[in-house]
Amino acid sequence: MSETTAQDRIKGDIAANDVVLYMKGTPVFPQCGFSAAVVQVLTHLGVKFKGIDVLSDPAIRQGIKEFSNWPTIPQLYVKGEFVGGCDIVREMFQSGELQELLTTKGVAHKAA
């Protein structure tokens, strides 16, 4: 069952990496403005993250939407917890809540 495999891979990836961004394209070459905006925030904060390109993997593209019950990409996970998509990440960054969350979760980042 490929669906089970996709869910297992998602669980594995968000358990093995402190910060995971499901996105379109790669952190170096984002294929979507919303994904690019989140990459920009994380890069600005100097956060090390794993980017997972859903365009290159249809099973993950569908699987992540089911996993999070969230219909759109990008999706940011910190320490296994779903944080949100582009609008939420941008709002949290502007208000300083994202930096607080990273500090609380013990994820290294620059003060900004």
Next chain:
Amino acid sequence: MSRADRIRRVIEAGLAPERLEVVDDSGRHAGHAGARPDGETHYAVTIVAAAFAGMSRVNRQRLVYDLLADEFRTGLHALQLTTLAPGEAPRA
């Protein structure tokens, strides 16, 4: 009825918002993945509703996504959402 009209109708019925703005941004995304030749794929929606008070950002957006599930099933691709409770300053 356009998708923008349907989005407006569903959100008005579901959330009784104080303020609701629905902007069709599909033209700005023409030609890239998720866009369709006839548009109606990308929207920016601002909602001010009492229903959001005390809810997290994620739950606010989930509420809107749930209301619009039929639209996502029929080609809605991207929704830029600003979800505010009355009295909250615009955050973006």
